[in-house]
Amino acid sequence: MDFVKTASAKSKIKSSLKEAQKEIASQGKEILTRKLRHIKIPFNENTLNELVNFFNLKTSQDLFVRFGNGNIENAELKKFAAQRSNTFLNFFKTKIRKKNENQTTNKNDDLSLNYDMLVFGKDEEKLEYKKAKCCAPIPGDKVFGFITINEGIKIHKYSCPNAVSLQANYAYRILPAKWIDSKLQEHKVVLILKGVDHDGLVGEVSNVISQNQKVKLYNINISGGEGYFEGKITVGINNNEHLKKLMTALKKIDGIEKIRRQN
Ligand SMILES: [Zn+2]
Numbered sequence: 735m736d737f738v739k740t741a742s743a744k745s746k747i748k749s750s751l752k753e754a755q756k757e758i759a760s761q762g763k764e765i766l767t768r769k770l771r772h773i774k775i776p777f778n779e780n781t782l783n784e785l786v787n788f789f790n791l792k793t794s795q796d797l798f799v800r801f802g803n804g805n806i807e808n809a810e811l812k813k814f815a816a817q818r819s820n821t822f823l824n825f826f827k828t829k830i831r832k833k834n835e836n837q838t839t840n841k842n843d844d845l846s847l848n849y850d851m852l853v854f855g856k857d858e859e860k861l862e863y864k865k866a867k868c869c870a871p872i873p874g875d876k877v878f879g880f881i882t883i884n885e886g887i888k889i890h891k892y893s894c895p896n897a898v899s900l901q902a903n904y905a906y907r908i909l910p911a912k913w914i915d916s917k918l919q920e921h922k923v924v925l926i927l928k929g930v931d932h933d934g935l936v937g938e939v940s941n942v943i944s945q946n947q948k949v950k951l952y953n954i955n956i957s958g959g960e961g962y963f964e965g966k967i968t969v970g971i972n973n974n975e976h977l978k979k980l981m982t983a984l985k986k987i988d989g990i991e992k993i994r995r996q997n
Contacts, residue, residue, distance in 0.1 A: 759795055762802025769801075769808070773815045788814045790875065803848070805872045813870075849873040849913035852889065858914070863887040869894035879909035920970040922952065922997075923977060927965035927984065929991040931958050936965075939990075942983045943969060948976040963989075966996070 766785075767777045775781055782794045789806065791797050800806050850873060854861050863879060869891040871877045879887040880900055889911060890897055901908055927939070936956050943951045950970035956963055971977045981993055 755799060758802035759798040760802075762798035762800065766798065766801045769811055773811065775815060775818070784818060785814060788817070789872070800872065800874075803850075803873075805874075807870065807872075810870055810872065848915050848917070851914050851916040851919065852877070852911055853914055854879050854887070854909045854911045856910075858912070861887055861909075863889050863911075866890045866894065866896075868896050873913050875913075877911050877913075879911045880904070881907040881909065918972050920950065920972060922968060922970055924996040925965075925967050925969065925981070925984070925993060926996050927956075927963075927967065927990055927993050929963060930989045931961055931963035932989050935963065935987070935989055938987050939965065939967065939984065942987060943967070943980065946976075946980055946983065948972060949980050 770777050770781065782797065786792070786794055786797050789797065789800065789810070791800070851860065852863065852873075853859060854863075861879070864885060864887070865871055866880070866888045871889050871891045871894075876892045877889045878892065878897070878901075879889050882888050887909065890900065936954065939956070940951060940954055943949055943954075948971065951967065952970060953968040954965065955967070956965040958964055969980065971980070977995075981995075984990060984993055
């Protein structure tokens, strides 16, 4: 594969992602301005700082992105307003929240990732869930799933006032959960290769795969005889585009005549 080509393609993708992020942020800023006006809170640096703290974010840019993505609901903003109306209480709560944060949330919340999918358990399974009303988690928050009797899985923030008692009394009903970027979710794909065998073919195939940073090689199995071979490789990929690129690169290998996807 032409490395330079790949690198420039990568930087192109990166810059268009950045562009999209900027666009979302600027829309988010407008939305936030409008919403704040509605609840009669001034849009200024002070408010922005308070909001960033309230939603456990790092920068006002992160805040705009969340509003742009529609990740922050009006109810959340109302909570913010209610908390803000009493300065003393506000100060007190912030202190408590800071304390909780240090205990439970790690701040690896990288906003360049778009946490749009929640997965549960060790196997990172996608399951149906609802957001608990008590703490109204938003994507990116540190959360856990709680299996309710009648309403399926509900997710709570670790900083939820109910979290401690739920975990202490119903440990067996707690499901670990984490937010992921669905664009980065890995899918296993099996590719079948056919062609004319020659020395070093397996090496070339695995080279092509390992050069491709977006693809993880799980298994490679090449069999055959009398000059012909059939190969079965299992790879982990994030999306179709990465798969197409890989297949194009594999086709360029001398001897490979056919390549198709098994699943
Ligand atoms: Zn809760």
